[in-house]
Structure formats: C-alpha cells, structure tokens
Amino acid sequence: MAQPAKPQDRVNDFVIKFANVNGTGSASANALLMKSIFRMGVPVMGKNYFPSNIQGLPTWYEIRVTKDGYVARSGRVDLMVAMNVETYHKDVREVSPGGFLIYDSTWPRSTVLRREDIVILGVPFAKLCNENFIGVRNRILMKNVMYAGVLAALLEIDLEVIRQLLTESYAKKPALVDANMKAVQLGYDYARAHLPCPLPLRVERMDSTRGHIMIDGNTAAGLGAVYAGATVGPWYPITPSTSLMDAFKGFCQKLRVDPETGMNNYAVIQAEDELSAIGMVLGANWNGARAFTATSGPGISLMSEFIGLAYYAEVPAVIFDVQRVGPSTGMPTRTQQCDLMLCAYASHGDTKHVLLFPSDPEECFHMTVQAFDLAERLQTPVFVMSDLDIGMNDWMCPDLKWDDGYRPDRGKMLSKEEIEALPKFHRYLDTDDDAIPYRTLPGVSPKGAYFTRGSGHNQYGAYTEDSTEYQFVLDRLVRKFHRAGTLVPRPVIEGSGDRAVALVAVGSSHGAVHEAMDILARLGIGVDYMRIRAFPFGKEVVAFLESHHRVFVVEQNRDAQLRSLLTLETPVEKSKLRSILHYSGLPMTSKEIVEAVLAELGDAQRKAALG
C-alpha cells in the first residue's frame, strides 16, 4: 500500500459523511454524534440526503464540524463512514485527498475500496454485533450506534456526553440506554485497540454553542404558529412539509389542551387533498380564526385556484411552501428554491402575493408570526418560502426569544359596536385611503353581513360586470400590494455599500453566501451583500441594486427566478444582474459562489485579488 498524503491537523474543522441504508436507524446515530459535538461547545452543521423511500435505499448524512460556525456545506469530505456496500464506488471517490474512510471489515475488503491518497480503516461491525447482540433488527440498529463509538475514539468525542444524550433520549426506556451504550463502548474499545486514535481530525471542547439550540425549520415554524395564535391547521401530507404540521400538532397536544376541560384549543384537520386544505384555510380565516397550511410545490399548484380567490376576495391566509426539487414530482427529498415565480403570481388573472424568505429556523419561527400579522393586516395570502434544507435539517441557531408584549395584529376587523355605529357597511370601500378595506366576521351583526365572491365585484361588495367598477377594485388591489412593500421585513444589507461586487440572495442560500464573502475577503475582494427577506421588494432593495454596478444574484433554481422577479418588479437594468445558479438538489456550497465571482472578475482582477 502506497503512503497516503500526510493529513493536515484539522481540529474542529472537518466534514464527516455517513453512507447508510435508509430504514436502519442510522439517522438517530448520526444525530447523536452531531449533538455530542454541539454539546462539547463546537458549532456543527448537519445535512441529511435521504431517498423518497421507507427502507432499503441509499441515504447519506453530512456533519460539518465548524469552529467558525459556518452553516453551509463546504464541499469537502474528510471522513467517510461507508456503511452501504451498494454505494462504496461512489463514496470512496468523494473523500477529499488526505481523508479517511471507515468500512465494515467483517468481510474481505471490496476491490472497489481502493485509493492511494486516503487512509482506509476497517472495523468488523457486523461481527462485533453478531457476537454481542441478539436478533436481526437489533444487530442492524446497533451497528450504527457502534460507529458512533468508533468515531468517539477517533475524533475524541466525550463518551460521557454521548451517555448523557442517550439518557435524555430514552428517559422513558432506561434499558435502551445501557444497550446503546454497550454498542458505543464496543466500538470505542475496538477503535482504541486497533485504529490510529486520535486522527488528525479532532474535536476539542470550545464554548461557542452556549445560548444556541439545534432545531429544524419546520419545528421552529410549527412553534411559531402556536405563538402566533393559530388555531386551525388544515393540511395534506407532502414531503418536505409534513413535519411542520406534525410539529404544530405535537406542540398543541402539550400546550393547547385546556387543563380544566381536557378539550383542545386547536383543530388540525387532515384534508383529502391540497385543494381542500386551502379551502379550509380560507373558510377558517374568513370566519376569524388564524389558520394556515403547509405544503410544497405540487401542493401550491393544486391550491392556485383558491389562492386567486383569496387574493381577489381579500381573505387572509398563511401558506408555508417548504420547497423541494421540481418540476412535477421532481425529487421530493431534495432541496431547491424553485417556487419563487409560482408563488409570487399564483393563480390565473392578475395576481401578486406577499412572500417571506426565512434563511434559517430562527427566522422560520419569527416570520411565521409576522406572516399571520401581515395576512390579516393586508387581508391577503402570505407565503412563507422555506425549503427542504431549512425545514428538515437541524440547524444551530440562537435560542428563540419571545416578546411577552406581543399581541396579534388582527388588522381592520370591525367589532359589533363599530359595525352598528356605521351608517352602512361596505366590504371593499377604501375608507382610510390606505388601500385596505374593513372586514367583518359572520355571527357578529346582520348589519356587517356581506357576500364574499370571486366573481366581479365593486367597492361596495356587490356583484358587477361594469368595467369601471371592476377596474376600480383591481387598481386598489395593486395599491395594496405596493403598501405591502412598506410593511414586510426589510432586506439585511452587509458591507460598506460601495464595493465593486454585490451579492443578492434569499433564504437558505445565505449560509453559502456568508462563507463565500469570508473567502473572498481573504483573497482581498470586498463584497456587499443584500439578503432579501420579502416580496414585494420595497425601496431598500431598489436602492441597493441601483447603487451597485455588478450584482450577482445567487439562487437555487435553473431559471434564475429571483433575478426574473427583480427585473420584473424593480427598475433595475437587467444586464447588471448576473446569475449564480445551483440546482443539483443538494444544498449550495460557498465554493460555487467564490468560483463564479472569480470567473466573472476576469483574469486581471483575479490576479490582483489573488496577489
């Protein structure tokens, strides 16, 4: 065997990738390892690349140990835990030169597992499991827990931290703590006896995760819906949004059962399809409850007819689009930002919608609350544009904070007294000259009654086919949309404002952009950055675009949808906007952004930048 490249010492800065078979319990083992590192005070990033399948197909998990707290993929793999024979050929190629690969050496090493520039380490997982555990299923599960022990030895992860986490996970089944710990210890001891422990890749205690949590965006959004006071959650299961309504329901089961009566202060309704789910959302919001649904691209396609009705009849609604790869069924378990255009103009006729772009779980929590306030303030559907990466992966983010002074903004909703004080109520009259009319709820007063319809109506709420009356309402709606631009979250702008290169991004691309900025800065290239947080864009977005000559729009879709929206909805000169596009279905890496920027800068600038 030739000498592998001498690995660099990489303390708290490396990537582990796990190649598993889905349905074998690997997810819990991987989560256990990530959480252990997090508990040791070291920032981590975790990404799950799983198949649209229940059992038997390849699945990967990536943990980036990142002392600098980066939240994007780095594109490297320093240690591959290759537990799936079917994908050996692929997995071995992916290891970065100087890296390591661990495989199950119960059987002779596959001829596929051969590379001169990496270190390949064998552990007889199956043999150890067969000798120590009873039952087929148990042996499969424990194999995964065992590699956690091997890694603990190789990377110097504290066994006590692992034990503590197992104790917390299995608080109700203490016997499982011992069984799992036995597997961890077996792996640990084997590695200590037979492998070069520790590796140059090591975990060293830090103090950088205090005041932080590891949470996925769907859970944070579900919690946000609880705090927003949502009571009705109609939905239809679809990956990757399912866990959002599951989280909402889970929190409600703990927090929303009346202690006196044992009855529920919420209703989660599993609908027969997305068409019905959004219909229920509209019915409930129209009737004064805060209601929302969670779906993904295919669901938005189905909901579009109702979304147009909500826009035109001015019914509030909150819709989560946890985006996945399209078109059509696409790749349901892979991530993209590919529904921007779909949601911005969902439904036939002239429609435009408010979109919010959370970039991490913390923002999922807060933007959920904002979405409900905006939907009721503006009486229109509001989309929270999350994606699979944010929604389903655990992200390290600051502890969520809640302001106890918060009260829901129910918008212009008239009380019984207010209705009865009016000479006459007209649903769509712009009384305050701010393009937002007043609404009334059923059951309050016969004087407030009106007929909600998707057919042509005038400002008094009556049916019309009169051109002038129809246009009058439609023109107010566009004024209302402009007004939305003053109420939605403003962009976050970083940098001095006068740099030659500007980056623009939304949502989960943020992590990669942020890291790319650091890399470019080290190369001497200063970058200004604007993270857009909402559509309509508002004047800050326009000002930023106007003040920069070369603007890179970073996004995760093929057709440059964010760039299209910017050119359609701002006066920016189209040629100024260059695209950096990523649409592989995996989360974006900083590398792609750095390379694209350098390529664009041209040789001279590049050389100058690189010194």
Add this chain to the structure above:
Amino acid sequence: MSFINKPKVRHPDLPTNELGLTRRDYEGAMSTLCAGCGHDSVTSAIIEAIWGLSMRPEQLVKLSGIGCSSKTTAYFASGAHGFNGVHGRMPSVATGANAANKDLYYIGVSGDGDSLSIGFGQFAHSIRRNVNMLYVCENNGVYGLTKGQFSASADIGTKSKKGEENLQSPVDPCLAALSLGGTFIARSFSGDKEQLVPLIQAGLMHKGFAMIDIISPCVTFNDHAGSTKSYTFAREHYHEAVHADYVPPRQEIKASYAEGETLPVQMHDGSQIVLRKLDQDYDPTHRGKAFEYLRTKLRQGEHVTGLIFVSSSGPDMHEMARTTDVPLNQVPYEKLHPGSAGLAKILKRYA
C-alpha cells in the same frame, strides 16, 4: 346579484316569528335565475324554514360553489354572511368556517354539477368528517350556465334538449351519502314545499352533516319530454316514503298521528323529528335497509323522497377533534401560548 333593487314595501299584517321578524327580513337579493327555475322555489322554502326557526339572520352562514345553484345563497338572508367559493369546493370552505366557529349554523347550497363531478371528492369527505352543516344539492341533471350538458346525476336513458341520450350511470347523492356514513340523508322536490320546509329545518338542527338532494328542474335545458328531471317526470315518479315533521324544543307535538305509524327522533338540542312512514316496510333508521329500499324502488322506476335516513348518534367533526366549547375564533390569545417562560422550557429539548 340583481340589477334591480327589490322594493322594500312591507305589508303591515305580515306574520312575525319569535324574534318579531317577518319572512321579508329573511330575503336576499332579487333572483337572476330563469323564470320558473326550481332553485327559486328552494330559496323560498329556505326563507320559510329559517323564519320558522326564529333564527337571527347573522347566526346563519351561507356557502356555495359555482353554477346556477350556487347563486341561490345571494337570494335569501341578506343579514347573513355569504361565501361564494370556487367550483366544487364549497365543502372545504364550509369545513374551515365551521372549524373556526362551531356556534353558527352553516348552510351550503350546491348543485349536481358542483357536488357530483368537480366537487365529488369534497362532498364525500365532508360527509366522512360529519361537518355540522346543512348541504343542499339542487339537482337538475344538467349544466345550465354552459347551456345544457349532462351532469353526473343524469339518469341512463334520459334525453338532452337536443335529443342526445345519456348512457352513463348516474351518481345518486343519497346512495353515495348512505355508503359514506352520512347521518341525515333526504330527498325532496323543489315543487313540494310542504315536504321541503320541515326537512330544511330538521337538517339545520341536525348535529352533523345533513344532506338534502332536491330535484329542482331546469326550465330552460331539462324540462322536456324524455328528461327524468322535468317537473312532469318528478311529479309522476318521485314518491314520498317517509314524511318528516320538525318539532322545535319545548313544543308539544300538535299534529295528530295515527298510532303506530310515527317514529319520533330526538335531536341533540331537544327538538324532535317526527317521522311518518307512508310505506310501512320502510325503516329510515337502518342504513342497510334504506340503501336496499332505494335500490329496489329505483329498479321499479320509482324515486324515493322524504327523510331517507337519519341517525342522531355519532360524533361530528368537532367532537372527533375534541375541540373546546368556546369557538376557536374566540379563544383568548393568552390561552394559546405559554409565553417567554414556556418557550425557554420547550427549548431545553433542543439545547
């Protein structure tokens, strides 16, 4: 929906209900349907029914989809909120509205096109959920607004105005509702107000999903010879098997019934439906027998009307979801979240 305003002239001697309101107080906009349309008779029966129940107009919520039938909701109870949704999707809007406020009365008006084709899924699933509402299906066998295509309720052999014969088997909303677990299933005829009014009242007061399939002839596109949904055909072939009288709570049963032929059904709010069987072989409280009876009669060319099936037991949507007695749109915000202290506790799991 009218271009003409209704004259607001009121006869001084109009009878009033318990709230002191007259039938005129339960009217809506002027109908724009064709003269003689069955749907207008249904509207008038609804007005009679809700007036008779002494319901405050704002306690009622009117919902509809798209089509001639769905315009009906504009023609009664102008003091009630109305929601004219999208084609075939009224049940979902009604379900959401009902989820938000269980204290109001929900009436959905749909048609055979809206309910049995584009909206068949939502129709079926609102029955499964047992949403507490009255669902009126104004059934005329054709698409009127698009000029006379067959709908899914068109019988085999029925002829269109242009002479085309329907060969596909019909969807019978009553048989469908029976098989889906519907708890209140009735059929009536728009021309039979005496039968219809108590059915509407009982349906509104029934806790759960009440469906009334109302044969409501289309005078313009489906009232000719050869049609099985014409006025003439309905009068000849639709026969009442069981008559239902609605008796409000705390009211004595006044009508005199011959012994052995009536069957009182107790409702959750203390009201009663008194069923008068016109065919002694029929049992409207037995789902399987009701199904068989309808099928047998159909084979004989007879269409059964009346309260076909009723069951006052079985949980409605809110009971299944165990929602609180306070309508969800009125639960105080403070009760809906545990504040910053609670959040800190929740987050421990994620640290």
